[in-house]
Amino acid sequence: MSVINQVLNQLEQRGVQSAPEQVLIRAIPPRRTNKSRLWFALAALLLLALAWAARQWLPSETLPVQPAEIAEPATAVAVSADLPASRLSFELSSLPLPSSLRAPVQAVAPVAVPAPSSAVPVTPAKPAPQIATQPAESAAPVKRVSTAQQADAEFRRAAGLMQQGRIADALTGYEAALRLHAGHDAARQALVALLLEQKRAPEAERVLQDGLLTKPEHGGFAMTLARLQVERGALDTAVATLEKSLPHNADRAEYRAFLAALLQRQGRHQETVGHYQVALHALPGNGLWQMGYGISLEALQRREEARAAFKQALASGSLNPELRKFVQQRLK
Numbered sequence: 121m122s123v124i125n126q127v128l129n130q131l132e133q134r135g136v137q138s139a140p141e142q143v144l145i146r147a148i149p150p151r152r153t154n155k156s157r158l159w160f161a162l163a164a165l166l167l168l169a170l171a172w173a174a175r176q177w178l179p180s181e182t183l184p185v186q187p188a189e190i191a192e193p194a195t196a197v198a199v200s201a202d203l204p205a206s207r208l209s210f211e212l213s214s215l216p217l218p219s220s221l222r223a224p225v226q227a228v229a230p231v232a233v234p235a236p237s238s239a240v241p242v243t244p245a246k247p248a249p250q251i252a253t254q255p256a257e258s259a260a261p262v263k264r265v266s267t268a269q270q271a272d273a274e275f276r277r278a279a280g281l282m283q284q285g286r287i288a289d290a291l292t293g294y295e296a297a298l299r300l301h302a303g304h305d306a307a308r309q310a311l312v313a314l315l316l317e318q319k320r321a322p323e324a325e326r327v328l329q330d331g332l333l334t335k336p337e338h339g340g341f342a343m344t345l346a347r348l349q350v351e352r353g354a355l356d357t358a359v360a361t362l363e364k365s366l367p368h369n370a371d372r373a374e375y376r377a378f379l380a381a382l383l384q385r386q387g388r389h390q391e392t393v394g395h396y397q398v399a400l401h402a403l404p405g406n407g408l409w410q411m412g413y414g415i416s417l418e419a420l421q422r423r424e425e426a427r428a429a430f431k432q433a434l435a436s437g438s439l440n441p442e443l444r445k446f447v448q449q450r451l452k
Contacts, residue, residue, distance in 0.1 A: 271301035278307070282314065290314060298327075302334045312344065321348055332361075337368030339375050350382065358382055373402035377409050380416075389416040407436030411447055418450065427451060 278293025294311035297304050308331045315324040328345040331338060342365040349358035362379045369375040380395035396413040400406065414429030430447045433439060439447065 267300045268304075271297040271304045271307065274300060275304060275307040275310070279310065282310075287314065287318065298330075302330070305331075305335075305338070308341075321352070324348060332365065336365055339365060339369040339372055342369070343375065343378055346378070346382070355382065355385055359386065370398075373399040373406075377406075377412070380409075381412060384412060384416055387419075389419045392416040393420065404432070405436050405438075407433040407438035408443075410436065411439065411443065414447075414450065 274293050274297035278290045278297065281293055282290035291311065291314060294307045294314070297307035298311065301307075308327060312324045312327050315321070315327065325345060325348050328341045328348070331341045332345065335341070342361055346358035346361045349355075349361060359379070359382050362375070362382065366375070366379065376395040377399040380392045380399065383389075383395065384392040393413065393416050396409055396416065399409050400413060403409070410429050410433035414426045414433060417423075417426035417429055427450075430450050433447050434444065434451075
């Protein structure tokens, strides 16, 4: 065939006309040599061998995805451990303030936590051929989940339910988290805030009392509990609550000022002055505390010191018009 092709090519180059019946005869392109076919066959076999080896030796199953509920412990939720009390000193003092100045209980609201995402579905892989069942002794150990991790999962689930407006389910979830791990502060704070929002103050007190049994050093729990006790008229109980946790919070200015305000309500001015001195040493520019300090100094007949405290309260510029008017009257 190659000889015929050469002859036809030569004739066409010379311009020789073919007979009519030979018009359809054209040179046939040279075919690939047997050597080229051999290389293609070898390449195909190599690809098949690589595919078979990969199927035999590479893992054929996708690693299981852990559910979100039992994943690694979530980073500490950014919930403040201390509840605000700086505004409580003046509204709980002996100063007769109008009811319009009394702020509602300030509870820590839970930080918005995104609802736990659903676990990614895992497509089951086809079983690899020729894999014998391994004995139980060689199976991978099951990861154990601590109660703290389970409590964290319950907390995150409850936060998601609360975002959906399912308050009752969220309350149940927070309680479940605390049953698993009583030291889960974020769950306890969220539960207290939700109970107060639902006007269930007695239950909130119980939750805070349980928290102080676990963590007597938690100043935020103690101040919130004392505030609730004051609101229902249990002043002596509130003072006892704060004094019990005082050894753990002696260096906290807000804690000292709050206790000083309650002691002032009881007429214990000497102790009040001592606590205000500690608080003002840390934050001397707090006009409200300076005012409360001046009130107790005046009650102890320490008039010059009281005037100095009242002047500093005015100089702070933090008093509202009504309180500023009261202090100005004390300075006359």
